[in-house]
Amino acid sequence: MTRWKRSLGIWLAIAVTAAAAPDESRPGPPHGGLVIHWHDSEGGRPSAVEVEGIAPADLAALSALSRSEPPSFHWSRVFPVIVVTGDQAAGGEERPAILGTYRVIDARLRFEPRFPFEPGLKYRATFRPSRLPLESYRSFKDITTEFTRPLPPPPPPTSVVRVDPAGERLPENLLKFYLHFSAPMSRGEAYKRVTLRDAAGRPLEVPFLELGEELWDPSGTRLTLLLDPGRIKRGLKPREDLGPILESGRGYTLVVSREWPDATGHPLRESYRKSFRAGPADEVQPDPKTWKVAPPTADEVGPLSLTFPEPLDQAMLRRALTVLNPLGQEVAGQVEVDVSATRWSFRPARPWLTGRYQLVVDTSLEDLVGNSIARPFEVDIQGPITPRIESATTSVPFEVRAKRLP
């Protein structure tokens, strides 16, 4: 097998002189033989592999055949490119040829894979002149070359930045965790890599709602992990048979395994553990009337601050509250939520004006257990009637006053 070395440039050329010496009096490959070039996908250029040495007139004729309808000739039969896996080295079945496009450019046959060659994988290109519908190439042997795009230096290891909710005491009917990572993670492995353990370190049996499509944010750095609602809701079989996932008074640890690969395929820097104790169930809906509002002062850019009697959903807090000025226009500014998600503050881009502002609250805002302002997580219809808010928003007015003179 021809061995190759990676040159300094991005072009790799492997010259293979065809075994049968060509007769110069007839058409066919030039005397120099057939050469396969690998082209890495650096510098914004696509990955490609090319065959050089087919006579231009032959290339043109073959090109025309491949474009006829229906095509009477397929380049992929003559010049397949495959991924080489371990079982092939051991004589395993040949894998299907990689999807891509074949073109003739500058007297070369060029194959561009639909997806760039992946670093670390071994690719094999085979040019089979004997399969060309041209008599003059029949006596030439196949040429095969392999290529591996080198692995880039490993990026700094990805780590778990934090897990929300942050508290060390969480309600036993907790609905979800948010796992924040320092870089995008790979998908399809979450439920294998995260465990919830009891005080003795034993993993709980299927505590999470395992979904086909994992709940990632668009950047791939935040995963929402829902605790199985069938074991949180009362009156459903999973909870009746197995009991709730968390029980008040007991200690638990959420463990994120180091083995979880990030989007580049590298494991995490280290495993992450979050220990907490379960407290009593939270069955009270968040109610803006119970929020403590600390209004800002006019002509300043100091924050408007809210303090909640219980932690609310850290993620939703960042988008569920909007400030309207006395004219009813949205105020631009910066939202901050403290780690415990009990305090929300807003710094306006421009100083506050004197007057009556409104804080508009999206009623879908939830607490840690899925009770929203609009509706509780579950309604006991035999119990006292729970108010249900049908509107999408509710308002909390606050007054911005001029600064008192000392």
Added chain:
Amino acid sequence: MLKTRIVTTALAALVLAGGSVGAAGLSKGTPDWKSAGPLAFGPKGVLFLADSQGAAIIAVDTGDVQADSAAGALKVEGLDEKVAALLGTTSKGIVITDLAVNPASGKAYLTVARGKGPNAAPVLVRVDRSGKLEVVSLESLPFAKAALPNPPTKERAKSESVTDLAFVDGRVFIAGLSNEEFASRLLSIPYPFADSSQGTSVEIYHGAHGRFETGSPVRTFTPYQVKGESYLLAAYTCTPLVKLPVAQLKPGTHVKGTTIAELGNHNKPLDLLVYQKDGKDFLLLTNSSRGVMKIQTDKVDSQEGITKKINDTAGLPYETIQGLKGVTQLDGLDKEHALILVQTPTGALNLETIALP
């Protein structure tokens, strides 16, 4: 009991297809398909692709309307490795996200994510009866796109996942789940997509033993006919199986649905299929922990909602099909057969045809 509230005010689905609108509202072009997810077939080879990242439903005319001439059972061993090979990678570099059979041709279609990070490319793969795999290019095909509400943005970490979709009586039903709020959402968009087709969001509550009412996302559902009337049989993330009358899922109405079965512990339904055998209707349900379950549905129309506690799996009678373990995807192939995607003990994925039990 289950109560359904339809909210129309907040959500609207807008058709985004550019160019002139041709037959059935589709126009030729290349849809901007951002992420692989659930897929479902409509009439005459029209395929609906759910694109969570692009916050859209894409309708594509596959043109695949001729019945596959090759006879025999559809079977591909090591499907994941073979798909990966086509895409220039190994099975570790792909995720097969869904499987559906085109009823017009009997060919299988798979949505595949090429890559595992947030930038994974979506790919549509077709498998014919001879087991031949082919990547279906969406270039220059007749298509239309309906936007889903709340598209994710760079500034917002919120996104909506689509858990399942189906075409029923001229509407595409979409079950979704947010990565932030926990709410039950069922969206319906009339097809062909109109210029400003109104998506109807249905908020569903289901009861537990007549006492607690809760909202919960739908994990998978399937259309189903009882005495000429269309229903959706929906499996919830918290296990109840409920019946929703399609005709009543209209804006501004309150719909009462019924919990017809509770499936019990660790019973995470993955796919549902309704079929007929010996003049009776059955429901086949794949399940992460119990394998494949066969449920008699001839009692669905008379089944009273579960309103009190029953000790074992409540509601409709069911049996677990022995010998079918590791089934991750399921769809009907023809009247007598289903197509399944099975994970073998070694981790490989096989596509297999089974006789309907």
